[in-house]
Amino acid sequence: MAPLCQNQTGQDKPAGDLAWTVLDAANDLGDTATIEACRRVIDANLRGVEPATSDMAVVVAFFG
Numbered sequence: 320m321a322p323l324c325q326n327q328t329g330q331d332k333p334a335g336d337l338a339w340t341v342l343d344a345a346n347d348l349g350d351t352a353t354i355e356a357c358r359r360v361i362d363a364n365l366r367g368v369e370p371a372t373s374d375m376a377v378v379v380a381f382f383g
Contacts, residue, residue, distance in 0.1 A: 334375065335364040341381045353377055 342357035356377035363370035 334360060334370065334378070338364070338378050341378050345381065353381055 338357045338360040342354060342361070345353035345357060356374040359374045360370040360378055363374075
């Protein structure tokens with residue numbers, strides 16, 4: 320399992336940074352499902368484990 324400091328999203332930002340950005344936007348919009356997914360991704364990042372694929376799909380798709 321690679322830590323999220325590496326680029327695992329196919330995006331220019333590492334997954335942890337992306338999750339924080341999406342969390343900020345989701346908080347502004349009151350999108351509770353996305354907020355929870357971001358929190359789980361961030362928590363996984365802090366624990367050094369890989370986040371759930373479903374949570375990453377929510378985070379990556381937020382701006383798409």
